[in-house]
Amino acid sequence: MSGPIDHVGLQARLQPTRLAAVDLASGRRWTYAELDADVAACARVLVERGVALGDRIVSLARNRVDLVILHLACARIGAVYAPLNWRLSPAEILALVEDADPRLVVGDQELDRVELEGLSLDHLAAEIAAAEPLAAAPFDRGRPSLILYTSGTSGRPKGVVLSERNLDHTAINFGRLGRVTHQSAFLIDAPMFHVLGLVTTVRPPLLHGGAILVSDGFEPARTLARLSDPDLAVSHYFCVPQMAQALRHHPDLAPERLAGLTAIFTGGAPHAAADIRAWLAIGVPVVDGFGMSETGTVFGMPVDPAQIDARAGSVGVALPGVRSRIVDAAGRDCPDGQPGELLLKGDNVFSGYWRRPDDTAGAFTADGWFRTGDIARADAEGFHWLVDRKKDMFISGGENVYPAEIEAALADHPGIAECAVLGLPDPRWGEVGHLILVPRPGAVVSHAAVVAHLEHRLARYKLPKATTIVDSLPRTGSGKIQKAVLKALILERTPA
The missing domain is CATH 3.40.50.12780 (ANL, N-terminal domain)
Structure with a gap:
């Protein structure tokens, strides 16, 4: 044939x-x-x-x-x-x-x-x-x-x-x-x-x-x-x-x-x-x-x-x-x-x-x-x-929080080049959001400024409780942010 x-x-x-x-x-x-x-x-x-x-x-x-x-x-x-x-x-x-x-x-x-x-x-x-x-x-x-x-x-x-x-x-x-x-x-x-x-x-x-x-x-x-x-x-x-x-x-x-x-x-x-x-x-x-x-x-x-x-x-x-x-x-x-x-x-x-x-x-x-x-x-x-990856969602005070929603709300922040949000352990709320961001060249971005940008867009339980500034975000070969690597880095920096 x-x-x-x-x-x-x-x-x-x-x-x-x-x-x-x-x-x-x-x-x-x-x-x-x-x-x-x-x-x-x-x-x-x-x-x-x-x-x-x-x-x-x-x-x-x-x-x-x-x-x-x-x-x-x-x-x-x-x-x-x-x-x-x-x-x-x-x-x-x-x-x-x-x-x-x-x-x-x-x-x-x-x-x-x-x-x-x-x-x-x-x-x-x-x-x-x-x-x-x-x-x-x-x-x-x-x-x-x-x-x-x-x-x-x-x-x-x-x-x-x-x-x-x-x-x-x-x-x-x-x-x-x-x-x-x-x-x-x-x-x-x-x-x-x-x-x-x-x-x-x-x-x-x-x-x-x-x-x-x-x-x-x-x-x-x-x-x-x-x-x-x-x-x-x-x-x-x-x-x-x-x-x-x-x-x-x-x-x-x-x-x-x-x-x-x-x-x-x-x-x-x-x-x-x-x-x-x-x-x-x-x-x-x-x-x-x-x-x-x-x-x-x-x-x-x-x-x-x-x-x-x-x-x-x-x-x-x-x-x-x-x-x-x-x-x-x-x-x-x-x-x-x-x-x-x-x-x-x-x-x-x-x-x-x-x-x-x-x-x-x-x-x-x-x-x-x-x-x-x-x-x-x-x-x-x-x-x-798409709301988020199932594994990236965290629960804060009994409420589901999707990091991608927070990241999207920060997409138009003039001082942020890119960012990622993680759920980290918290004795009071179970888990809370932690923001890791890369600032645009010459920009200075404080945690207070981040909260001010978000507080009229998102419910209070979704607001990140801390911010860490880094030079770059680790990514896979296909461009996805390696949140497990970020989480290990932040936990390593956090005092027990």
């Missing part, structure tokens, strides 16, 4: 000469016919190197188109691709390599940094160029093709096992929400060990026959220049909120030069309504959404400035293929507006955690709903708001 076996193979037949990918660091370009041929040749290389069904291929490298080729080739032969976070320490990376138990390790200079033996991506590219393409053959899109390791904000990273069918649904869901077409061009800055960089910004354009423009990393000035470049004609840019904030505050920002963008799309962390409206005020739509490594794209806001403004801070609506519930501690469905834990079901949801059966069992309810660990609320029209 012959025929196109994946989206790249299909586009290679429908529009073989159309631009599919650009590697911005090297300048190399691929049409769909060329990209399809390289994926098929890479599949041949892997098979000849002894890679078989179910084997893992680990990569440790900065962004480049070769990583997309490698992942798609793994899918075609039934291997499982496992990209690792190069921002981790050598010991952490080696622990993940041991966990993945790979048949083959590939990478760039990051291999040398952690003293890990493997095949260089340059050597792999040379082998691909010399190889005969492996003949196309249909395959089961339900079998695993990817392991994404979670950020590990609350412990050892877990490997999320995803199939091509799971990834297809992110391509479909984001494509619908983000107005993706064959004319779309996605600039990819997000690291390709993360769902944003490898899935959300790669699969939708390849499904629709658009182009991916792969950058080797985020640099605000360079990113702004690329977003403004009429020759690149970037239509979609996806980033985490702190990347968007760095762009908005950069002196090179010229909003009128971003008119070609469908929108800047954000996810991966809460995005404050004040920051979203600040983008709208300069004529750039910022479309927030929600997804996870375990689920891909789940919710998204409309690409419509009026609707974004009316519900700034919302992560939007679910797609028809995604089922969602918000439940209380007893598992009962919450009424509109009441916060509860977000549960999800659908073909987008992962099958389990790699070699972690207990974690997998604990992640699902008895009737198959995935427990996201996120507290959310929804209105009668189906728009969702």
Whole structure:
């Protein structure tokens, strides 16, 4: 049986000469016919190197188109691709390599940094160029093709096992929400060990026959220049909120030069309504959404400035293929507006955690709903708001307090660059809020000034009882604040 076996193979037949990918660091370009041929040749290389069904291929490298080729080739032969976070320490990376138990390790200079033996991506590219393409053959899109390791904000990273069918649904869901077409061009800055960089910004354009423009990393000035470049004609840019904030505050920002963008799309962390409206005020739509490594794209806001403004801070609506519930501690469905834990079901949801059966069992309810660990609320029209991570919520004097609500209320404070709120033990109230903030250059921010900013916006029990000023907040490779690290730091400084 012959025929196109994946989206790249299909586009290679429908529009073989159309631009599919650009590697911005090297300048190399691929049409769909060329990209399809390289994926098929890479599949041949892997098979000849002894890679078989179910084997893992680990990569440790900065962004480049070769990583997309490698992942798609793994899918075609039934291997499982496992990209690792190069921002981790050598010991952490080696622990993940041991966990993945790979048949083959590939990478760039990051291999040398952690003293890990493997095949260089340059050597792999040379082998691909010399190889005969492996003949196309249909395959089961339900079998695993990817392991994404979670950020590990609350412990050892877990490997999320995803199939091509799971990834297809992110391509479909984001494509619908983000107005993706064959004319779309996605600039990819997000690291390709993360769902944003490898899935959300790669699969939708390849499904629709658009182009991916792969950058080797985020640099605000360079990113702004690329977003403004009429020759690149970037239509979609996806980033985490702190990347968007760095762009908005950069002196090179010229909003009128971003008119070609469908929108800047954000996810991966809460995005404050004040920051979203600040983008709208300069004529750039910022479309927030929600997804996870375990689920891909789940919710998204409309690409419509009026609707974004009316519900700034919302992560939007679910797609028809995604089922969602918000439940209380007893598992009962919450009424509109009441916060509860977000549960999800659908073909987008992962099958389990790699070699972690207990974690997998604990992640699902008895009737198959995935427990996201996120507290959310929804209105009668189906728009969702993320309230906080369940594990970050604390109880002060019997009242639930969500740190993300406090952090959002501080987003427009002129002296605060970024901040985080923790719940810390207190003999009187059980727990109280502790604010950790990074001031803007030259700003002096006191605890009293913070309280004055918040006291007319939030109930008194939500106000932080202390403030600590730091130079920076610790983050994971995907940009999430490491609150466990912050909590250990503050407790260490607090006298017993």
